[in-house]
Amino acid sequence: MRLVRYKENEIGTWGELEYEDFKCYTFEPVGEETTLRGRDRRIPKGRYNMRWHNSPRFKKRLPHLYNDEVPIDRYILIHSGNYADDTEGCVLLGKEVCDNGVLKSKIAMSEFINRLKEIDIAKEEFEIVNDFRNDK
Template identity: 40%
Template sequence: MELTLNRIVKDKPYTLGKLLVDGKECCYTLEPKWRKRKAKKVPGRTAIPEGRYPVVITRSPKFKQWLPLLLHVPKFEGIRIHAGNTVEDTAGCILVGECQEPGILTDSCLWVEKLKQRIVEAKARGEGVWISINN
């Protein structure tokens, strides 16, 4: 299964994107501020670099639930896809949901559950799950 995150707004205090699953639009994403590749990483306040990363589902000690985890992200650890409504709800992870107002997501818990289900189904079929992040 291939997830694709296309970032569409990067010039604000947040980064807004659209998430596709196997080429079909799924939901919106929200991340911390995107910084140019050579810009200094700000811990907890920087969007992850573009690239392609494997995705697994593991139990999050912080959230006390099973959540998607991106592996091998350079200079980052513990990058998850989880619920949240504004950039203040993430310290570098990817939030998912519907976007009706700039910088605000709704129905985030619903979209996390839908995405988790699709990942679990793909893994049960023996498929690898990857996310490609494009600027």
């Protein structure tokens, strides 16, 4: 799985997520990547492990990203949402992009979760790459 971040500005960070024949858009918080907990900032580019997390907030199992630098208890989840206020440091999925986030997020999440149910996500690598096409 690969997330390529392609745009950032004062609102947030947009990207494209690809896994085999699945494709969608992503939206994350605005820049200054950090590994620290409790910050509404995106995580650094790199390779991540994935596991399932039973989210009390969302009342469902969601993909959870972590690695040696970004601790598991930072709870970087992939979930539905549309705008910067929805991210809280996490990765939002959408079928369309707009000027201030992503749209049709629940559809994208449903499709993504259905794909993940077919595999052992603990064996998958989730890679995040920065390929910004703008200079803020």
